[in-house]
Amino acid sequence: MEDALTLPPDAYRNENFHKAETKNLFGHAWVCVGYTCQVHEPGQVFTTQVAGQPIIITKDHQGILRGFFNVCRHRASILVEGPGKYNRFRCPYHSWTYDLSGALTACPLFDNHSPSFDKKDYSLLPVRLETWGCFIFANLDQNAMPLSDYLGDIVEHYKNFPLHELVLVRRKNYQIKANWKLVAENFLEYYHLPWVHPELCEVTAIDMHKRNQGSGMYMSFYAHPLLKSGSALDSDFFPPMPHLNTIEQNAGYFPFVFPNLATFLLPHHLFVLLMTPKSVNLTSEYGDLLVHPSLLNEPNSEQKINEIFSFYDMVNDQDIGAVERVQDGLKVESYPGGRMCYRFEEPVHRFQNMVIDFMTHERRSYPSDEY
Ligand code: FES
Ligand SMILES: [Fe+2]
Structure with a gap:
């Protein structure tokens, strides 16, 4: 790492x-695509893209989480235009209809068209x-x-x-004129x-950050104890999530799951940056705030959640x-790439x-690292 160079400029x-x-x-x-709370109920749907491929995420009537490519099996229309609650997926083009488990259930004027046609194949x-x-x-890789x-x-x-209990309470999209990396x-x-x-x-502060890096396709670091800043990020601004130990109740953790999930995990909230590359120099990013549902019963919770979100919005604008x-x-073609600092990079x-x-x-x- 002491000798580490950046990636070649062309990578960006x-x-x-x-x-x-x-x-x-x-x-x-x-690739992280969203949150379980977005498909909490059967029939809730959201759409996204992975590797430029349109995707549907839903929960079927059996309660099974389902992902599908967002394409009709007839002649390839996009099937679902956007998020919402669906009982079935009906193609806007010729009305082929699929249930939430993905089975083709209707194809008007087509059913007896040919003995070689079986809905099960579509x-x-x-x-x-x-x-x-x-x-x-x-x-996208079955293997x-x-x-x-x-x-x-x-x-x-x-x-x-209690990550599995967290719910999405604020969301904002940023279109960033930079490569996702x-x-x-x-x-x-x-x-x-x-x-x-x-x-x-x-x-x-900068020198409070330490790595709690183990093995896996992730990076992770943290800062402890959090300083008293008088801001909405202070650990006493809201009660901590349940089940945290005393260190976790006063620390900031920053796990990043490769390639696109960046998180700020603080005692009373989780702020997420979810990145989707749109082109070589354009990134769509969601800034998402999630909290434990118990927080929603706290006095002034809506206003205080707004304050937390505003803080991250300001920080994110600085980063953008x-x-x-x-x-x-990186338009400068004579820039040959740079060097990085082990302690902080x-x-x-x-x-x-x-x-x-x-x-x-x-x-x-990749070896663990706790520097
Ligand atoms: S493309 Fe969907 S029904 Fe024809
Ligand atoms: Fe930053």
Whole structure:
């Protein structure tokens, strides 16, 4: 790591690299797509994209979480336009209809058309989904390792947090004019904090950050104890989530699951940055605030939740300015790539090695780190 270089600049600006990355990386990794609370009820649906492929996420009438490619099996219309509550999926083009488990149940004026046609052969195309806590992950690769192997010991690290009970209470979309890796890498280093985030440094200062990094396709670091900043991030602003130990009740944890899930896990909330690449230099990012449902009964909870969200919105705007300046800087063709600092940028190096492994079809293992 002491000798670590950044990725070559073309990794952030070259269209062909981006195409290869879409296929080799996003086509094979466990990509976070959203939250279990978004499909709490059977028939609740949201749509997203993985590796540029339109996807439907739902829960069927048996309570099974289901993922499908968002394409009609007749002549390929997009099937579901957006989030909502559905009893069935009816194609807007010729009205082929599927139940929530993906089975084709109706195809008007077509049923007896040909003896070779059997509705069973035209179910929706499934997408693998698995969950960790509140997070839903999709994988387009039918042969990918199970999510639990991919996540490694991160599950153990965060077992006290009642992640599976958290609910989404605020959401905002950011369109960032930068490659998705710059957005991820910016989250993964704390070197920039004093210069980009003066307000955040009153909660967690640069040299408070330490790695709690084990094995698995993730990066993780934390800051303890949280400082008293007078902001909505203070540990006494709201009661902590249930079941946390005394350290967890006064710490900030920052686990990142490769490739696109960045989280700020504080005693009374979880703020998430969920990244989706749109092109080589455009990233769609959701800033999502989740809390334990018990918090919603606290006095002034709506207003206080707004205050937490506003704080992250400010911090995120600061980060967006920083990464968009990097994307612009990368137009300089004589910039050869740079160097990184072990103390504050090791998670970036770890992330970049994972990118390299997906691009080269190699799987190295990564050592733990607690520096
Ligand atoms: S494309 Fe869906 S019914 Fe024809
Ligand atoms: Fe930042």
